[in-house]
Amino acid sequence: MGDDLAIHHVGQKHAMQQIISGYNPNTAPAIAVPTAQHRAIPNLVGPYNGNARQLLARDVKNLKKYTDVPIANLRELIELNKQMYPNAFKKR
Structure with missing residues (x-):
């Protein structure tokens, strides 16, 4: 309570x-970040057409930027x- 943190799923839950x-957001990889920083991270909406590797790379890049x-945590x-x-x- 009052910690001003938000949970960010890595890769983003929606995608x-x-x-x-079998993806379960309750057990999926996530990290607590300050709420203001979390709000700055671009959200994906609608259908996602990429693969898991692309999504994870995008999310890590956004975490570095925002x-x-x-x-080490990334x-x-x-x-x-x-x-x-x-x-x-798996590498294809």
């Missing part, structure tokens, strides 16, 4: 629900996505 079978999340989020959704992040 991940469309491309990852927040002060340390690079790397952890990338690895967590790869562990949780290995089929979605």
Whole structure:
């Protein structure tokens, strides 16, 4: 209460629900960021036509640009996505 933090799903929940079978936002990779920084991150709306790798890359790029999340934490989020959704992040 009063911490002024918002939870940001990495990759964004709206798109991940469309491309990852069984995606559960309650257990998906996320990070707490200051609310003002979270509001600055562009939101995806409507149908998502990319793949999981593209979405994760976009989201990490936006976190670098709009927040002060340390690079080490971004790397952890990338690895967590790869562990949780290995089929979605296989190199093709």
